[in-house]
Amino acid sequence: MSDRELDQQLVERVQRGEKRAFDLLVSKYQRRLGRLLSRFIKDSADIEDVTQEAFIKAYRALPSFRGESAFYTWLYRIGINTAKNFLSANGRRPVFKAGVEDEDGEVADLGDQMPDYHTPEADMMNRQIVETVNQAVNALPEELRTAITLREMDGLSYEEIAQVMDCPIGTVRSRIFRAREAIATQLRPLLDTAKDKRW
Amino acid sequence: MKENISALMDDALDDAAAHAAITDLQADKTLKDSWDTYQLIGDAMRGGGGLALDVRREVSERLRDEPTVLAPARRWPLPARKLRHYALAASLACAAVVGWMGWQQDESEMVVAKASEAQVFSPVTAVEAPYLLAHQEMAGTIDSSQRRVAYVPARDKAAH
Amino acid sequence: MQFRFCVFLGVLLAPLVQASPDDDWALLGKAAQVARQQALSGSYLHQIGSASETFRIQRTVSKGKVRERRVSLDGLPREIIRHGDVLITSAPDEHSLLAAKISSAKLFPAILPDNVAMLADGYALSRLGSDRVASRECQWWQLKSLEAGQRYTQRVCLDKASHLPLKWVTLNAQQDAVELFSFIELDDRAPRAKVSVQPVYPLSSASSASAVKAEEGVGSLEIKGIPPGFRLLRSVMRKMPGNDGAPPVQHRVYSDGLAVFSLFVEYAKDAKPAPHLTHGPISVATDNEGEYRLTLVGDLPDAGLQSIARHLRLVKKS
Numbered sequence: 244m245s246d247r248e249l250d251q252q253l254v255e256r257v258q259r260g261e262k263r264a265f266d267l268l269v270s271k272y273q274r275r276l277g278r279l280l281s282r283f284i285k286d287s288a289d290i291e292d293v294t295q296e297a298f299i300k301a302y303r304a305l306p307s308f309r310g311e312s313a314f315y316t317w318l319y320r321i322g323i324n325t326a327k328n329f330l331s332a333n334g335r336r337p338v339f340k341a342g343v344e345d346e347d348g349e350v351a352d353l354g355d356q357m358p359d360y361h362t363p364e365a366d367m368m369n370r371q372i373v374e375t376v377n378q379a380v381n382a383l384p385e386e387l388r389t390a391i392t393l394r395e396m397d398g399l400s401y402e403e404i405a406q407v408m409d410c411p412i413g414t415v416r417s418r419i420f421r422a423r424e425a426i427a428t429q430l431r432p433l434l435d436t437a438k439d440k441r442w
Numbered sequence: 443m444k445e446n447i448s449a450l451m452d453d454a455l456d457d458a459a460a461h462a463a464i465t466d467l468q469a470d471k472t473l474k475d476s477w478d479t480y481q482l483i484g485d486a487m488r489g490g491g492g493l494a495l496d497v498r499r500e501v502s503e504r505l506r507d508e509p510t511v512l513a514p515a516r517r518w519p520l521p522a523r524k525l526r527h528y529a530l531a532a533s534l535a536c537a538a539v540v541g542w543m544g545w546q547q548d549e550s551e552m553v554v555a556k557a558s559e560a561q562v563f564s565p566v567t568a569v570e571a572p573y574l575l576a577h578q579e580m581a582g583t584i585d586s587s588q589r590r591v592a593y594v595p596a597r598d599k600a601a602h
Numbered sequence: 603m604q605f606r607f608c609v610f611l612g613v614l615l616a617p618l619v620q621a622s623p624d625d626d627w628a629l630l631g632k633a634a635q636v637a638r639q640q641a642l643s644g645s646y647l648h649q650i651g652s653a654s655e656t657f658r659i660q661r662t663v664s665k666g667k668v669r670e671r672r673v674s675l676d677g678l679p680r681e682i683i684r685h686g687d688v689l690i691t692s693a694p695d696e697h698s699l700l701a702a703k704i705s706s707a708k709l710f711p712a713i714l715p716d717n718v719a720m721l722a723d724g725y726a727l728s729r730l731g732s733d734r735v736a737s738r739e740c741q742w743w744q745l746k747s748l749e750a751g752q753r754y755t756q757r758v759c760l761d762k763a764s765h766l767p768l769k770w771v772t773l774n775a776q777q778d779a780v781e782l783f784s785f786i787e788l789d790d791r792a793p794r795a796k797v798s799v800q801p802v803y804p805l806s807s808a809s810s811a812s813a814v815k816a817e818e819g820v821g822s823l824e825i826k827g828i829p830p831g832f833r834l835l836r837s838v839m840r841k842m843p844g845n846d847g848a849p850p851v852q853h854r855v856y857s858d859g860l861a862v863f864s865l866f867v868e869y870a871k872d873a874k875p876a877p878h879l880t881h882g883p884i885s886v887a888t889d890n891e892g893e894y895r896l897t898l899v900g901d902l903p904d905a906g907l908q909s910i911a912r913h914l915r916l917v918k919k920s
Contacts, residue, residue, distance in 0.1 A: 248457075249451075256464065260645060260647065260676070262505050262508075262510060262675065262676060264468060267468075267474075269497065269498055270474075270477060270478045270498055271481050274492050274493060277492045287495075290495065291500075298501045299501065368493070369494045372486050373489075373493065376486040380487065391487075416445065416448070419448060420444065420449070423483060424444065427476065427480065430482070434482075510675070510676045573842075573864070573886065574884065575843045576843055576866070577899040577900065578706075578707045579703055580836055580853065580855050
């Protein structure tokens with residue numbers, strides 16, 4: 244089952260009345276959608292509101308989603324339209340910030356165009372997550388670190404990773420799972436604190 | 443179980459296993475937490491910022507007030523032939539009524555409901571309709587030998 | 603409030619001539635059994651007028667004992683659990699509990715009675731066309747009242763392989779669908795995990811109908827004029843919900859196997875104002891018999907229930 248097929252299966256479930264399947268799509272795409280919207284909207288609270296609104300609009304429009312494009316392409320289109328409506332309703336012009344979602348996970352030079360895109364709290368949280376994940380990855384045994392890196396950063400399939408690492412697919416699966424669990428163990432205390440704060 | 447969720451994210455399950463994993467995922471909060479955290483880890487490793495954004499709770503709460511969407515079960519992508527399934531599409535205007543099209547052999551069948559009219563049931567109270575309530579308590583289709591037990595909140599019981 | 607579906611019938615659904623009616627009833631009997639006993643998991647839609655809800659259902663059967671759990675996926679949270687011969691409704695608060703009770707009135711797919719032979723007294727069974735529901739081929743069957751307009755017409759689409767009811771539609775005399783159940787997803791293998799029969803809500807149990815000892819007064823009355831085909835299912839002297847202080851009311855439940863109605867007999871001076879509320883296919887009728895008030899509530903067309911109310915008589919037991 245490909246990534247697209249997984250999304251399709253989740254979408255089909257929502258279309259059959261399983262609202263909870265939509266939560267899984269939100270969890271998967273919220274940050275990517277938020278980053279996209281940050282190209283148009285500068286205020287972080289507005290980005291959150293528009294992200295929310297875009298998901299609700301997507302949910303309402305799901306009966307007409309026919310799978311001709313990938314779910315995220317369709318979702319992004321809804322996100323962009325929602326952002327445009329938001330900006331015109333508020334009499335604002337979009338700010339185009341092509342370089343915002345920089346590759347290293349750090350906040351790029353934001354410049355004058357976006358003074359409050361990252362609030363200090365969100366900024367710090369972002370940095371803490373990246374640091375915690377990086378430290379946890381670096382602390383992994385080498386075979387786990389290689390497996391999770393090939394998967395998450397290089398996007399290799401289990402078959403490809405098995406070839407690179409010269410081990411059975413079942414081993415790849417197990418290593419990636421163990422890597423994720425090890426990283427998650429380091430990350431959870433931070434997330435629990437964040438949940439309490441609700442930044 | 444969690445390993446299946448990890449494999450599901452990586453498209454490494456066959457259709458049946460993926461189907462089962464998604465069902466488990468929706469039913470089990472621990473698994474859902476793992477799904478959320480694994481997704482965050484992936485985003486963090488790939489870089490790109492915006493990791494602090496979290497609208498899961500807000501969207502979930504707002505969805506509670508949304509009518510359930512129901513759409514045709516369909517192959518993906520949509521086959522050229524007309525759908526035979528019925529569908530409940532929450533967008534077509536058939537004010538205050540639900541249209542139901544049944545038993546057709548060759549044409550598509552569609553249930554339509556106006557989005558604003560689609561509701562969930564709201565029970566009446568004992569004060570509003572004691573007879574209706576009494577009837578519904580006693581008139582289930584289960585065999586007459588069935589013993590019925592209704593659960594009421596402990597605090598309410600204590601109050602009586 | 604009048605709930606109505608508008609029904610579009612694209613093709614004429616003339617019942618097909620059947621060679622052996624006995625075989626048809628036997629098949630319906632099989633469907634009734636499968637509907638109660640078949641292990642399954644899936645979700646289904648329940649629609650009354652413009653209100654619709656979905657439920658997830660899981661059922662296993664071990665040594666003849668059913669473990670079944672259905673959970674509402676939207677609307678008020680609630681669950682309905684069958685464990686052998688016990689039916690449990692569970693919800694986080696009283697308002698939701700009312701919804702749970704309403705949802706437990708018809709436990710789709712188990713809507714046919716255990717003994718389908720009793721339906722032959724009041725309904726004609728006929729076979730209609732084929733259809734597809736929840737990705738399965740099914741066969742439509744129709745149960746139409748022998749007394750035109752007095753009962754709803756029921757249509758059920760039975761899985762061609764297992765005979766499990768996949769879709770159930772209740773039609774009024776105008777062929778409008780007043781209620782609909784339909785699987786939207788179904789796996790008729792046993793669920794992999796054991797179905798839990800513990801309510802998830804931390805609630806304590808109480809009897810739903812507080813039956814009290816029969817006493818002189820309305821309890822000593824005999825009811826005459828119940829239409830043929832209907833049998834008495836239950837009879838209790840009870841307190842009415844929400845009115846513990848009032849004298850007990852005689853509550854009798856009659857069924858012809860599909861239609862179920864309650865008859866309440868009480869002193870007219872104690873009776874509440876005649877209720878006007880209807881809920882989907884459920885109608886209400888009242889009639890005064892001397893010093894007593896009769897209130898009927900049931901899933902029959904309004905005309906059918908009014909007609910029953912008019913023909914009832916009360917006779918003092920000697």
